[in-house]
Amino acid sequence: MWTYHPELLATPVPRYTSYPTAAEFGDDVGPVDMEEALAAIAPGTVVSLYLHIPYCRDICWYCGCNTGAANRAARLATYVERLEREIALVAQRVTGVRVGRIAFGGGSPNAIPPAAFLRLVESVRTAFDCTDAILSVEVDPRGFDRDWAGAIGRAGVSRVSLGVQTLDPQVQAAIGRVQPSEDIRRTTSLLREAGVGSINFDLMYGLPRQSEQSLRASIVESIAMAPDRLAVFGYAHVPHLVPRQRRIVADGLAGTAERFAQAALAHRLLVDAGYDRVGFDHFARPADALAQAAASGGLRRNFQGFTEDPAEILIGLGASAISDFPDRILQAEKNTGRYGMRIDAGALATCRGLRRSPEDRLRGRAIETILTRGTADLTALDGGADIRIRLTPFERYGLIAWEGSVLRLSEDALPYARVIASKLDAYRQTASARFSHAV
């Protein structure tokens, strides 16, 4: 089993859902950069779409997402209209692209009425060539009902991710997300009836009042509900960045040693239950597409975490949505009011991001292969000697090995994968307080 080396986990590191990370985004890019990137997409290219719904029925105290309370129907309706307008604006600017995946995330997509969701799906299918596109939706089980399940079935959604986090009522109370197990069970069965083939549960460790016993109980109960995939994330307590986390009593939070033990426990329970490990925090049934991508070397990492999506271009739609192109990352205005004003004016809503240099692209690819395949070829990278020096402590513990300039992580290096990846991060060679625990 994994060995705990506290000194290797002492420095906070990013999750590397992109490289460079969002911490490097600046405001020196805007709509012109998005116009240019869209116009440069070659006809026939397969792209992915992400639609952000920045509303939730109830706001959880731990949540770092760009979301607000879905307490005014008129506000939701206006947002959906603007999203439809943005879909048309973007579609006008691309020629002959094909959409391979359409993902709805948030927030909670099911904070909007099911009819509004179906309208959005129809708008996307009318505006783009979506033949055979895979449709996925994030769902908040609280309040999920038969009408929503019906919409999911009618739209042909094949993948759903449920926010579960913990099934322990005491921990739920401590994080402001009260969600009886029955909600999860009912939602899962409604989704199966609606024909959803792949259901994911998001779980968390390192939550306030969460012990190993409590985590074990949540995982065992989750496994009994037979999700196809699970992701087990470490809670990041960063109230200086996420003000709503100030409601969480920090005294009850696990330290690094306890977090490490909880991550190891989750890993062991899920692998013993027959799930394949995918990356460092995802798990999937061997027959699931994500496990198969991991087994065949096709696993990728993007803003949604580990994915089997091979598209090189992701177009984000909605407030705060991120678009990812090989040479740039572009984020839309976060504030829904200002986002709406830009869209109403017929403009694209891009306001932050960065341009990737050739060196960024090389390092980004190496970081991605460390996290997805446990290996990276550093031949073409500048500063290879410095990287080797920074990785010496990991080599000493047998967590990595070198074959020429190819770096290989051992199976025991899994909890250190992000820290190892951070040694290739040219923007992050000094300790930073902007990120949470390394495990």
Ligand code: SF4
């Ligand atoms: S439901 Fe999900 S997105 Fe909404 S506040 Fe809770 S954790 Fe955040």
